[in-house]
Amino acid sequence: MIVLAAPKAIAESPLLTLTGAVDGGQVEISRSDLDALEWHEIVTSTTVTDGRPLFRGVLMRDILVLAGARGEMVTARALNDYVIDIPVSDFHELDVIAALYMDGTALTPRDKGPVWIVYPRDDHAVLADIRYDMRWVWQLVALHVQ
Structure with missing residues (x-):
C-alpha cells in the first residue's frame, strides 16, 4: 500500500494529543508518527456519507500502544468540543481506524x-447500533486515557 508523505511542517505538527494514563502524562502524535505505523483500509457504510467509502488510516489500538496508554476508557474530543467516552476494548476487539483519507x-x-474514528460497521452487525455511531468522532484532536 502506498502512503503519501505529508509536507514536513504538516508531518511534524501534532494531530492528536493523548493525556492521562499515557507515557509522561501527555503524548503528541504527529502525521510522521502515524506514517511510521502500519496503515489499514476499511470499506464501510456510515450514517453520514453516501455508499460505502474507502477509509485509510492506522489502527486506534496502534496509536494507544505508541503513546504507552494504560487504561480501559478513552474520552475522545473533537475540534468542535464534541466529547464521548469509548471503551478501549472497542479498539482491541475491532479493527477501528483513525482515518486520514476517504476515497483517496x-x-x-x-x-x-484530519482524523476521523471509523469503525468497520459493515463487518459486524452490532456496529449498526446507534451507541457505536456516536463513537465515530470526526475532527478528532484529543484522547484522554483513563
Whole structure:
C-alpha cells in the first residue's frame, strides 16, 4: 500500500494529543508518527456519507500502544468540543481506524478530518447500533486515557 508523505511542517505538527494514563502524562502524535505505523483500509457504510467509502488510516489500538496508554476508557474530543467516552476494548476487539483519507482524498476539517474514528460497521452487525455511531468522532484532536 502506498502512503503519501505529508509536507514536513504538516508531518511534524501534532494531530492528536493523548493525556492521562499515557507515557509522561501527555503524548503528541504527529502525521510522521502515524506514517511510521502500519496503515489499514476499511470499506464501510456510515450514517453520514453516501455508499460505502474507502477509509485509510492506522489502527486506534496502534496509536494507544505508541503513546504507552494504560487504561480501559478513552474520552475522545473533537475540534468542535464534541466529547464521548469509548471503551478501549472497542479498539482491541475491532479493527477501528483513525482515518486520514476517504476515497483517496485526505480528510480536512471541512470534511470530518484530519482524523476521523471509523469503525468497520459493515463487518459486524452490532456496529449498526446507534451507541457505536456516536463513537465515530470526526475532527478528532484529543484522547484522554483513563
